[in-house]
Amino acid sequence: MNNRFTLPQAPRRSLVDSTIELIRGQIEGGAWKVGERIPREQELAEMLEVGRNTVREAIRVLSHGQVLEVRQGDGTYVRTNIDPAEVMRRVGRSGLREHFALRCMLETEAARLAAVHRSKADVGLLRRLLKARGEQEQHASSAAFAEADTAFHCAIAGMCGNGALAELYRYFANSVRMNTLTALKDKELPEPGLATHEAIVDAIERQDGEAAAAAVRNVVAPLIAALEKSG
Incomplete structure (x- = not known):
């Protein structure tokens, strides 16, 4: 998987919310397709210039909404490109x-x-x-x-x-x-x-x-x- 593209820096108004929006935007835009593994937490944190805890919370929210699926020991995968919420x-x-x-x-x-x-x-x-x-x-x-x-x-x-x-x-x-x-x-x-x-x-x-x-x-x-x- 090619992760060499760059993402816009998350605005500081609400880091978790902004990170959720940016990750969701990449999924909806087709950068990360259904069934594909997204970059790991550290990679995402560096791309978005936020802390790993912010990325982890954003992934938790999107996983709860069944947009992402966290597979322990493997990574986080795109489950759907539509967030019902x-x-x-x-x-x-x-x-x-x-x-x-x-x-x-x-x-x-x-x-x-x-x-x-x-x-x-x-x-x-x-x-x-x-x-x-x-x-x-x-x-x-x-x-x-x-x-x-x-x-x-x-x-x-x-x-x-x-x-x-x-x-x-x-x-x-x-x-x-x-x-x-x-x-x-x-x-x-x-x-x-x-x-x-x-x-x-x-x-x-x-x-x-x-x-x-x-x-x-x-x-x-x-x-x-x-x-x-x-x-």
Whole structure:
């Protein structure tokens, strides 16, 4: 393996974070490919002009995120060129319009599939979660309302019968909650009421996938339209 290229020196603002970003950048850029061993700690420390402890901590973080794999006595290998945690951070930094557009895509398909796979118990759960969600003014805080709203939508994803979609939405849920809170602070944006959410559950109960998908779009579309108009 040729390690003769040079890396930019890590900025001093946060050595561990900067080192993580630089190592991740080399992996994403293809300098170190999946399955390839990266330079050893001492080499990386010299390339980045940081201490070995900083490099070791950066590798620990990336290994915990399963980007790197540490093989005792052998070295550290690239496991994937995509850092799931960083991807979600980037998703979290996207604009509100992009967030709700992505959310609409995921929730539309989740509702469509949930209508096919739901059980009687699933419908009962959705009714209870929707009652707990209620309207915003019923809650002591916007955070409590956002939490209840997110729990409702997560439950739909959880009963869609597609484990990959359910896990993706569960991972996406923190971004959903945070962006819901952001939207609630903007009084110019419409807040989807209880009735529009009840239409989703009604369609799922009837096992009408197309109606369930349409009901989700009716919830999110006014928000997207308002954001497009303001943006």
